[in-house]
Amino acid sequence: MKKIAILLVIAIMVIPSISAEDENYTAHARITIPSAEPVSTILYECFVEIDTSDTNCNQDLDEISLSWWTWSDQTNSDWPDDDAKSRASIYDLDLNESFDSISYSNQHSMEIDATNNSSKIVDLMPIIDLTGEVIIAEGDNEIWYIRMPIEMTPLFNLTDDTLLYIFLSQKNAVDQHGREINNLIYDMKPEVGFGIKAGNTTTVEWIISSEHLEAAGVDLEQNPYGWQLTMAFFGAIESDNSSEQLLSLHQLDLPIKSQTVDSTSFYIPTLIGVVLVIVCYALVSLSYKAERGMPKISSTWKNPTTLNVEIQSFSQRIEVKSVKVDSPWKMKNNPKSRFIEPEQIVNMELRFKNHEPTGCQIGIQLEVEELGAWTQYLMMDSSKLDE
Template sequence: SAEDRARMVAFDLEVTPLQNLSNHTILYVVLTEDRAVDVHQRTVHHLVRELRPEVGFSVKANNSTAFVSMLPADHLRAAGVDLQGEPNGWSYTVVVFGGEAETDLESQLLWMAHGPLPSPQQTVSPSQAWTPLLLTAVAAVVAVSIIGALRQREGAIPQLQATWSPETERQVHVQLRAGSHPFKITGWTIGEPWQFKGRPPRLSLAAGEQAHAVVEVRELVQADLHLDVAIEIEDFGAWKQHLWLRPSQKPSATEANDAR
């Protein structure tokens, strides 16, 4: 389905594992351009334009999970996809990477479906849309393209780590390290009942750069601290990083005085 049948794409999916899978199992919805040509007239087939990971499904055997995976209009525009101007020449792939439960094996390709993205004039039945793709030569090329895009995206995602300050009460230290692409922080949110004291910094980092940010809270609360950091990665668009801290074990000034 699609908003205005062109600008965004939504996939109605139902996942039913045939055996217990590891918690690291991920489903990806991928949009590829069948034949892409750059400004130098170089041609690439099956170029990955947009890729969305999904983990909100059961990994238990015979448990079915139905959900909708969406490629929003703004993400498609940022990826150079114009489904209104160019409704044909696009393909979708739904692919699952993971492994059996309780194994330490590397993630592997578990399942894959691939086909042309219907244009607004086409109607595709569910049986036609989700026919599993045999590992033909075309499937192998698509799979290699997806794995390459996943590795590139993984390398671009920055690393953020939060710890309580060992010296200053009500301060959280956030260590930031950019990946292979520059990124900037566009916003911070904090889960209740915690509250910010002041406004956390909005930093911009070059590729590979490291930085340190200090986040202050109004008062200590005996509840887990959840921070969501909205970031924008060059060439990869908007992302959100979630940071989770247990309550600070450092006694407050009042508690320290009472202890005396």
């Protein structure tokens, strides 16, 4: 009865958002919603500590891990924390300054429970057929918001408490004090406006309104980079409703700063030749710039738990966005993002908690001015080092 009451409240809250924005709009980006992630993929929700530590959370690059921040009142941070506190109350978390980071796996406190539940439905996938797109839209009043026209068809009868959570997160979030959190959730939007009977297709357009985004501290026009949308359906198949679990998981990047496309416009054949010329010129120019702008990266062991990384820039400015290490290695320090001006050499010292007998693979996320972003991987042999 409690779950039904919660769903009714959510339904009342989301109804006004469906018609809150203009029908006439400009689409700054259109992104097709991808197929569901493999059933083995786990959605981790990490509640970080007041000092932004997440040592108890899974941040594996191959998994989908999102972070919650609940400490803006205590730290005067401009990160939103209303949704985080609401989510924490669902898990009955005691948020105090001695709080240690904790991670939930598909809404379970134990990862093994998530894995066991997923194994029960592996032969039934997909459970939900979801198609559609995410549109970064600008209305007549020059405000930006998100539209999601979709078609959804359950392939099995689902329980009444089946619910969709839409999470809007930023890959590398930085607050006004310089704190950093990976994959920080800015906004959580629950949805119940869809059919739950097998073969019953729902055609609907979900809206994350400009007012909703503003309340979450999201300005897609002024801060367009690094956003992700995660869609997670939680519920159960009616024939086996012993436990609520993750039924379908979708995640996509939001490349907002793309070509502006009006919602009513079409491709003009006469422009194809011009586009081809521009593309050819751009490829030649990019090749030349890449040759002169690519950084040089080298690394050496200082001792069994310390690695020195040297990054040399040439003609282009470089941003080192993040540094991560593959398991079982764990970093003791968390290198902050930094810029490297042209024609400079910068040394970074990576310290690890323990020496591991397996090779150490480092992933350095770089963005080179005018060339774009990518992750540079370094594999270091540690087998010959003496502890």
